[in-house]
Amino acid sequence: MSIVATAVSAVSADFTPPGVEEFWQPLFGTDGPWAITRPILLSVLSVILITWWLLATTKKKAVVPSRGQMGTEAVYGLVRNGVAKDLIGSKEFMRFVPLLFTMFVLILTNNLFGVIPPMSFSTNGRIAFPIALSLIVWIVFHFVGMKKHGFFGYWASLVPSGLPKAMVPFIFVLELITDLFTRPVTLALRLFGNMFAGHILLVLFITGGWYMLTNGGILVIAGGVTWVFALIMFLFEILVEFLQAYVFTLLAALYIAGAVADEH
Amino acid sequence: MHAALATAEGDTGFWATVAPIVPHPLEFFFGIVTFAILYFVVKAKVVPRLEQIYADRTAAIEGGMNKAEEAQAQATAALEQYQAQLSEARGEASRIREDAKAQGSAIIAEMREQAASEASRITETAKKQIDAERQQAVVSLRGDVGRISTELASRIVGESLESETRQKGIVERFLSELEAGEVVREKVGTAPTTGEGGDA
Amino acid sequence: MTGNIAILGYGLSAIGPGIGVGLIFAAYINGVARQPEARGMLQPIAFLGMAITEALAIFGIALAFVFKG
Numbered sequence: 082m083s084i085v086a087t088a089v090s091a092v093s094a095d096f097t098p099p100g101v102e103e104f105w106q107p108l109f110g111t112d113g114p115w116a117i118t119r120p121i122l123l124s125v126l127s128v129i130l131i132t133w134w135l136l137a138t139t140k141k142k143a144v145v146p147s148r149g150q151m152g153t154e155a156v157y158g159l160v161r162n163g164v165a166k167d168l169i170g171s172k173e174f175m176r177f178v179p180l181l182f183t184m185f186v187l188i189l190t191n192n193l194f195g196v197i198p199p200m201s202f203s204t205n206g207r208i209a210f211p212i213a214l215s216l217i218v219w220i221v222f223h224f225v226g227m228k229k230h231g232f233f234g235y236w237a238s239l240v241p242s243g244l245p246k247a248m249v250p251f252i253f254v255l256e257l258i259t260d261l262f263t264r265p266v267t268l269a270l271r272l273f274g275n276m277f278a279g280h281i282l283l284v285l286f287i288t289g290g291w292y293m294l295t296n297g298g299i300l301v302i303a304g305g306v307t308w309v310f311a312l313i314m315f316l317f318e319i320l321v322e323f324l325q326a327y328v329f330t331l332l333a334a335l336y337i338a339g340a341v342a343d344e345h
Numbered sequence: 346m347h348a349a350l351a352t353a354e355g356d357t358g359f360w361a362t363v364a365p366i367v368p369h370p371l372e373f374f375f376g377i378v379t380f381a382i383l384y385f386v387v388k389a390k391v392v393p394r395l396e397q398i399y400a401d402r403t404a405a406i407e408g409g410m411n412k413a414e415e416a417q418a419q420a421t422a423a424l425e426q427y428q429a430q431l432s433e434a435r436g437e438a439s440r441i442r443e444d445a446k447a448q449g450s451a452i453i454a455e456m457r458e459q460a461a462s463e464a465s466r467i468t469e470t471a472k473k474q475i476d477a478e479r480q481q482a483v484v485s486l487r488g489d490v491g492r493i494s495t496e497l498a499s500r501i502v503g504e505s506l507e508s509e510t511r512q513k514g515i516v517e518r519f520l521s522e523l524e525a526g527e528v529v530r531e532k533v534g535t536a537p538t539t540g541e542g543g544d545a
Numbered sequence: 546m547t548g549n550i551a552i553l554g555y556g557l558s559a560i561g562p563g564i565g566v567g568l569i570f571a572a573y574i575n576g577v578a579r580q581p582e583a584r585g586m587l588q589p590i591a592f593l594g595m596a597i598t599e600a601l602a603i604f605g606i607a608l609a610f611v612f613k614g
Contacts, residue, residue: 101610105361113360114370121375128379132386139394144401157395167589179388187383209368213376267600270366274603277365328596331589364610 096292099284104206104277120204127190127204135186160185160330168334169341177337180221184214185330188272192322195280196315203322206276208269215269218333223260226340235340268332275325279318286311491516551609558605565598 106119138149146154160182165174188205195203204210227235239256240249286307293304360369494516573591577584 101363101365102361104365107360116360116369116371118369118372121372124372124375124379128383131383135387135391139391139398142394142398142401144398144405146398150398154395154398157392164589179384179392182392183380183384183387186387187380207369207372208366209370209372210376212368213373214380217377217380263600267597267603270603270607271596271600273366274606278606324592328592331592332596335593364613366607366610 096289099281099288103281103284106202118207119202120207120210123194123200123202123204124191124210126200127187127194131186131190156186156189157182159327164327164330164334168331169338173341177221177334180217181330181334184218184333185326188214188329189323189326192276192326193319195276195283195322196318203276203280205272205325206280208273208277211269211272211276214272214329215265218268218336219265222333222336222340225337229341264332264336268329272325272329275321279314279321283311283314283318286314487520490520549609549613551612554612555602555605555609558608559602562598562600562602565601566595569594569598 107116108119108122109117134149135153138147138153141147141150143150161174161178164185165178165181168174169177191204191210194200195206223235226238229235230238236257239260240253244252290304290307290311293300293307569591573587576587
């Protein structure tokens with residue numbers, strides 16, 4: 082045991098675990114708030130890829146779909162019927178389908194960049210992108226709510242009807258905080274946190290395993306085990322990436338549904 | 346790898362060490378822009394196309410169903426037509442039968458009537474003939490009876506009463522009285538009636 | 546021993562959501578096992594519940610970084 086302990090202490094002494102600075106990757110020698118960074122390039126690439134894929138697979142508009150079209154239709158059907166129609170209701174869901182579909186494919190592609198080797202970096206691991214997306218959702222669901230109920234009617238509709246008079250102010254304040262603050266912040270932070278933690282975990286497993294394999298001596302076995310775990314983490318990350326894209330779209334649809342609902 | 350990258354870019358700058366929940370302005374800007382671009386592509390092209398595919402597929406499926414429904418409707422119509430024809434034919438047959446029956450009974454009635462009228466005509470003729478013959482017989486009998494009774498009476502009396510009788514018309518009167526049933530019946534019918542009444 | 550106490554705070558904040566997410570999926574599995582046809586209806590609810598419960602842990606990780614320095 083003591084041998085392992087000394088080995089661990091010896092290794093950990095000059096091993097630097099991945100940290101926050103791992104996510105700061107400016108390109109072309111730029112720096113500062115207007116630096117062009119790697120996630121910016123990846124987000125542009127994702128839009129190009131998605132646009133090409135969607136336009137190419139739907140070009141033929143075949144009644145009997147090809148394999149690519151079938152994949153696009155499966156994703157579209159999930160967002161259209163499984164999320165939008167179920168949550169918003171068949172009356173009004175159609176005008177939100179483009180928004181939710183865009184959101185889903187954009188988040189999914191950018192998430193999956195985290196496990197696809199040439200990119201190997203999840204754009205949504207940078208908080209600016211989730212904040213941008215959740216800001217769009219936040220503006221949209223407040224806007225449609227106010228359009229439907231009127232400015233004051235919308236805020237009044239936050240409080241559920243049939244409440245005792247004394248309770249109304251407290252509930253109103255609570256709902257206001259939820260509506261204005263908690264919802265968008267958790268929406269952005271959830272996506273960011275999952276991608277950030279997932280990426281840092283993968284980097285830790287791979288660099289740590291690599292370090293142990295090369296410098297460990299007796300810890301070579303541990304390094305091998307770590308890489309096996311890294312592989313498992315890769316698979317787990319793919320699941321999480323799908324799930325987060327789905328949850329983000331689901332919550333966006335839920336907030337929109339709450340805003341356009343007739344009664345809260 | 347990470348260390349190499351990080352050191353190459355310099356990990357001492359503000360953006361490298363700042364808390365990861367501080368958004369980078371340009372990244373935020375690109376987050377909005379990329380979403381907006383993709384949104385307009387999806388809204389203008391992709392969703393209409395996919396909706397059209399959905400609609401086409403629904404139409405194709407419904408078209409097939411419509412075709413089947415049409416065939417069924419045609420079959421039903423044919424069956425109905427057939428049944429209508431059948432019932433019509435049945436009706437016609439029964440109508441013809443009815444007609445024939447009516448016609449037959451009419452013929453029978455007519456025949457019967459004709460026969461009856463013929464029979465009554467024959468009867469009438471026969472009756473008339475009989476009447477005429479009877480009249481003739483009565484006339485000739487009257488003459489004969491008169492002549493015979495006169496002859497008999499003259500034979501009994503012994504002399505010819507012929508001229509006298511003819512003059513006085515005794516026989517004629519007697520016979521007409523006899524026919525009227527006044528004289529003879531009174532004479533013949535009263536005697537036994539009173540006799541019987543007397544006995545009782 | 547080196548490190549940051551904020552990470553310990555994140556570890557503590559992850560306990561509650563961990564139990565909560567476990568309970569949610571236990572209930573979801575129970576429900577689907579009893580009524581397999583209700584899967585489509587339960588799935589969004591389960592994921593929504595998970596997302597809302599998980600928010601606490603997400604707050605934890607964010608605040609861990611905020612109060613790190």
